[in-house]
Amino acid sequence: MKLLEERIRKDGTVIGTEILKVDSFLNHQIDVELLSEIGKEFKRLFEKDNITKIVTIEASGIAIACLAAKEFGVPVVFAKKSRSKNIGTEVYTGKVHSFTYGVDYDITLSKKYLSSEDTVLIIDDFMAKGQAMNGLIDICEQAGAKIGGIGIVIEKGFQSGGELIRSRGYHVESLAIIESMDENGITFREQ
């Protein structure tokens, strides 16, 4: 997605060769107009998949999922990173390993809001090693929901997540795939 790649080049900050900060428009401050365009692109890419629900993970997936859901006309449900007092006991639970913080944590999603009648589009802001995505897929499988597709805003193509998830047979679309980056610039994969 050219608009997104240009924005990453203009406003993203590369630290070393692995960290890309996009907190000026994607995951701290949020450019809602850009997210509307991203939502339209996801709609175009997954419009034949009969999506009934968009699943994401708090916090930075929520904004992207909601603007996409507006295009699809379906609800969003987001997995929570800690067991909230108000979520109840009837939950699906997935495990996620965070390489940033060096810990495992559980994500939970209430059984009331995901079932075998759903065809899900899973959306997240980043995919690197695919840890959060594995947890979300696990939750969808527990629910018996069909995974209609997986939509990622920025994939770190030099890490293993994209290949791992695609090798499991899922329809994955990443709007920008970074082949490599350093302080001199970013190289995107041709798509």
Next chain:
Amino acid sequence: MKLLEERIRKDGTVIGTEILKVDSFLNHQIDVELLSEIGKEFKRLFEKDNITKIVTIEASGIAIACLAAKEFGVPVVFAKKSRSKNIGTEVYTGKVHSFTYGVDYDITLSKKYLSSEDTVLIIDDFMAKGQAMNGLIDICEQAGAKIGGIGIVIEKGFQSGGELIRSRGYHVESLAIIESMDENGITFREQ
């Protein structure tokens, strides 16, 4: 807002006289069409306030803030509940007391995304005792930003937050204000 009051009556779950669960449409599963209508109502209520940015708090404020921001044509920035490794050291910090969990925690917002040039609409899903709102107001004051208004989806009118925040002179609009509730039903304040 009649549409919202009807939805709370239909799909909300009252536990005792103080807890209202709306996780089927507002803060776990999200009805994006309802949130679009809520966004339009906030636009109507604050359209003369020259809002340049919407400020909220993760996680459940993000969806509401983004759908409202789409109406205003301004960016969102959300306060984080824990100091993320990626947020940097240049942050405003506010303190919030959680009565649900009996703990104090810090919320942070990067200094890059809020300044004295901003006129802010603060948005959140609930207001009860006003603790999260105090933290958000504190952050806006540290930034020197003007608070153009405060928009709440559901106010627990039987708790002290709404009165405290209004007594400080802020323009507060709550789309549904609950006077009282129990297993027999919910009484909303006439507005």
